[in-house]
Amino acid sequence: GPHLLHIGCRDIVDPNPDRAQVVEEVMARDGLCIINHPNWQEDFSHWPHALIESLPPFHGIEIYNAIVRDQEGTSFATDRFDRLLSKGRRVWGYANDDTHWVESYGRAWNWVWAEKCTPEAIVESLKRGHCYGSTGVELTTLRTDGRKIRIESTNGSLCIASLDWGLEIGRYPGKAWEFDLEELYYQGRRTPSYIRFEVHGEGDQVAWTQPIHILGQA
Incomplete structure (x- = not known):
């Protein structure tokens, strides 16, 4: 199914083509749950918008995914972000480089305000939207x-x-x-x-x- 990013779960979330089920399991395990590159691929719709809107609560979406610069579609997804926000969804926007190769490292990232420089504190701040995306x-x-x-x-x-x-x-x-x-x-x-x-x-x-x-x- 369409790609999801999860970080910091208490235990492993098993693969499942039912995206709503995966989102529920990630959130139940206290993980960070992000919708990946919604405007990737030739139809600019790796994530059909109706499917995103049908999902249970999640933390946010990638409003910029750098690896898509080198592929079909567009890296930007602020259009999806605005559609979700305008319909009342409380979600955050993230910018990620989605590195697959060394040469694509460091093209997008998130600046985070965290109480401590620990993985747990950083993930918690990302969940709360105490961050901003940047290229x-x-x-x-x-x-x-x-x-x-x-x-x-x-x-x-x-x-x-x-x-x-x-x-x-x-x-x-x-x-x-x-x-x-x-x-x-x-x-x-x-x-x-x-x-x-x-x-x-x-x-x-x-x-x-x-x-x-x-x-x-x-």
Whole structure:
């Protein structure tokens, strides 16, 4: 069946073509459960979207998978991310290199905020969305008090803000940004359920923040 990533399970999860059953078993064993490269292959649908929506709760999806750069389909899956979020699914976005060969190592990764530098603490932070995916852009500050958000980057040069269904509401040059969230929502001319940001740097370098969910919405 379509590929799943799981890390940190208490014991082995047996192969099963029933993806929903696998997801349930991974989650029951306290593992990290991620949908892999949904837009891989010639039909750009390694994961049919209806199948993803039918799954029981899981942690998130790969919004970028670097190995697909060398194969059919597209590495990017922010379209799937926005569709899930806009329908109320609380999922996180991850960027992975999916290394199969030495030369493809280090093309995408996740920066993680963890209490300790241990495998257990890192996996727990990934489960909680205390991370952001990157292909080279580093964020030094990502902070919100619920009304404003502050983002700073060492090597980013453009910040893009998006709401539900991928609605892009602004592109902002610079290396540091402070936004009034209510003003951003107004620019979208709708009541959003979340907002997320992409910070672009040189070439194909990007960082993707996790969504910020708006209280009282999905």
